[in-house]
Amino acid sequence: MNPDKTENMLYTTSINCTTDAKQAYMQMRMVYEQFAKDKFSSPKPLEGKGLVKAIHYIMSFADSENVTPELAHKIAKAFVRKNFGEDAQAVIATHVDRSHVHCHVILNSYSLSGQKYYACRNSLRQARENVNGVCRAFGVTPALNFENKGRSVSYYEWEQRKYGKSWKEQIRQAIDGLINSVNSLDDLMQALEERGYEIKRGKYISIRAPGQERFVRTKTLGEEYTEESLKIRILYREVGAGTTPTMDSKSQLRVAYVAVIGDVRILAEQRKKVPRKRIITAEYSVDNDLDVYRLSAQLSVINRDGIGSIGELEGRITKLRAEYEKQRQEINAYIEEHNRMVSLLEQAQEYFALSKKNELSSAEQVKLNICRQAVNDSGIMTAADADRLREKTSQLDKKIAKIKESLDSCRQRYDVYKDIRDTYAEISQGDYIGKLVEEERQRKEQEAKKRKRKL
Secondary structure (H helix, E strand, C coil), X not given: CCCCCCCCCEEEEEECCCCCHHHXXXXXXXHHXXXXXXXXXXXCCCCCCCCCCEEEEEEXXXXXXCCCHHHHHHHHHXXXXXXXXXXXXXXXXXXXXXXXXXXXXXXXXXXXXCCECCCCHHHHHHHHHHXXXXXXXXXXXXXXXXXXXXXXXXXXXXXXXXXXXXXXXXXXXXXXXXXCCCCCHHHHHHXXXXXXXXXXXXXXXXXXXXXXXXXXXXXXXXXXXXXXXXXXXXXXXXXXXXCCCCCCCCCHHHHHHHHHHHHHHHHHHCCCCCCCECCCCXXXXXXXXXXXXXXXXXXXXXXXXXXXXXXXXXXXXXXXXXXXXXXXXXXXXXXXXXXXXXXXXXXXXXXHHHHCCCCCCHHHHHHHXXXXXXXXXXXXXXXXXXXXXXXXXXXXXXXXXXXXXXXXXXXXXHHHHHHHHHHHHHHHXXXXXHHHHHHHHHHHXXXXXXXXXXX
């Protein structure tokens, strides 16, 4: 397992089925095969289109709306019921990592009463209109504008058109707004994609905003937006530079850092390195240089954590990797169990309610059979059993939150330690200062070529 990736936490809810993946599949398959007169697992025909078995919707919310995961989840559930009715069979998952919230809805193409749902242009437009209506009912501005004729326009595209911002400025502001809520460059790219931006990863990172014609390389947005600069801005935003110790330190690691920080400060003062700013809104200076800050922050970590040698650092990296993997497996098991419990509680409530009715419709009978299977398999026979399960679910919530906090901390330390290791390798080999000087030479050369082309 690579701890460079972080696990997205999910709120998961099911409607007329369980949240457990295998059981949900079985229950949706049972309903589908009852009404479609076809096997759920039947392969696509050699020619033509196969039957639609499930439909996938994604609902995103603008950051400016400050939509909480709980509210997003309520909106998604209300949308399913409004658009497809009470007999719809669906699983809803709300991603709550970072500040951006979005929901996934997987819908069985047949309802419990046998109604067929279609994934065509007209049904999509109807779904969009209902999303807008539900959002307004909850006091949220719809993230998508579907009322206009022609192509739908994203909220972000509409906002940029309204205020007339340039594409590059729009992308800069989107990145700056996300820097404080992501944990890695991959997280940043994913967050941008969720907002409608297109990303190309190759030698350089290129981004295209919603409605923009051409991709823009991030390095053309400014020195603070190159791939390396973005990584530094994300990784060290909360570390702090600390104070630089004197050269009498006995640690070879510390001595090397003190020396190179002094050299980089001189380069910055003499304008012999690329002037990358740490604080984007402030004037550039030696104290606001991103490279100086990065090295100072790394030295602060070395001092704070008492790292005496590169061998000791490697040992800590190995230990953190093992710790992260252990916690990741633990939290995944808890999340799966939590989702199963929540689904069982909902189905138990449905079962008790339907069992008291004298007459059931065909859809209710199907629902009762599904719920009966779930509660019988889990031993939930009384309301007291359900109350005990509810208490266990609450306790599990607290466990998950605690492990998630520890997991994030472990991952951040792992990333910082790896960066220190890689930086020290460049310093000890004598490549670090030379790289900065060469980078500035190439930058000035490119600027000279641009000026020459304009003449």
